[in-house]
Amino acid sequence: TRSTRPQRLLKAVQKNATRGDPQSVISAIDHFCRHSEWAMNIGDEKVVNELNPEKVLELGTYCGYSTVRIARLLPPGARLITLEFNGDYAAIARQVIAWAGLEDKVQLVEGASEDWIPRMKEHFGIETFDLVFLDHWKDRYLPDTKLMEDCGLLRKGTVLLADNVICPGVPDYLQYVRNSLSYKSCYFKSHLEYTKAEDGLEKSVFLG
Numbered sequence: 001t002r003s004t005r006p007q008r009l010l011k012a013v014q015k016n017a018t019r020g021d022p023q024s025v026i027s028a029i030d031h032f033c034r035h036s037e038w039a040m041n042i043g044d045e046k047v048v049n050e051l052n053p054e055k056v057l058e059l060g061t062y063c064g065y066s067t068v069r070i071a072r073l074l075p076p077g078a079r080l081i082t083l084e085f086n087g088d089y090a091a092i093a094r095q096v097i098a099w100a101g102l103e104d105k106v107q108l109v110e111g112a113s114e115d116w117i118p119r120m121k122e123h124f125g126i127e128t129f130d131l132v133f134l135d136h137w138k139d140r141y142l143p144d145t146k147l148m149e150d151c152g153l154l155r156k157g158t159v160l161l162a163d164n165v166i167c168p169g170v171p172d173y174l175q176y177v178r179n180s181l182s183y184k185s186c187y188f189k190s191h192l193e194y195t196k197a198e199d200g201l202e203k204s205v206f207l208g
């Protein structure tokens with residue numbers, strides 16, 4: 001049977017990127033998405049870099065592109081937990097993360113965000129996160145944010161970074177973080193990955 005897009009993306013990484021070099025993995029995926037097949041990776045334009053997080057949570061790994069983008073910048077000792085409930089995607093992402101040489105900084109958990117958010121404390125010993133990157137099903141941003149609040153995983157200053165707030169769009173989440181007194185929210189205008197369509201990131205700081 002025909003290979004899947006994630007499998008072809010992984011092949012492009014193994015063919016064109018240097019083992020242990022995260023930037024070459026990112027460039028290989030960007031090249032694949034620009035010149036071979038578009039894929040829903042956050043892309044090389046939507047970037048927010050002034051954060052220096054120690055504990056990062058990513059919702060929706062897909063092929064691990066944003067995982068590599070974030071993890072390559074983490075200082076020693078910092079760690080990123082990424083949740084992916086599709087076993088095929090998780091298998092591809094593990095290999096992309098390994099190719100980048102970032103296994104020591106990244107913990108990929110195969111499972112659904114709503115099942116694992118309540119277990120962060122007892123299973124990973126995580127009290128609160130410094131940064132949460134939301135990039136999974138768009139109708140799950142809001143329920144998972146409320147779940148993280150209820151589980152006490154957000155502290156004063158925790159940053160929520162949400163992809164695709166324009167395209168495909170997450171209207172209920174945007175309305176919540178922009179009107180809630182518990183968040184200070186701002187929009188980073190950009191483009192949908194590898195296209196000219198408008199998209200952007202919403203950065204929301206939890207005020208406690």
Ligand SMILES: O=C(NC/C=C/[C@H]1O[C@@H](n2cnc3c(NCCO)ncnc32)[C@H](O)[C@@H]1O)c1cc(-c2ccc(F)cc2)cc(O)c1O
Pocket residue numbers: 040041042059060061062063083084085086089111112113114135136137138140163164167168192193
């Ligand atoms: O749909 C988009 N992303 C979804 C990502 C899903 C990934 O996350 C995984 N996932 C989903 N829910 C959960 C979950 N928990 C919730 C369910 O239990 N727990 C764990 N993992 C989860 C999936 O298995 C996938 O790996 C998107 C689209 C466009 C787009 C724009 C314009 C177009 F024309 C076309 C497409 C651009 C983008 O940047 C996009 O991110």
Ligand SMILES: [Mg+2]
Pocket residue numbers: 040041042135163164
């Ligand atoms: Mg996205």
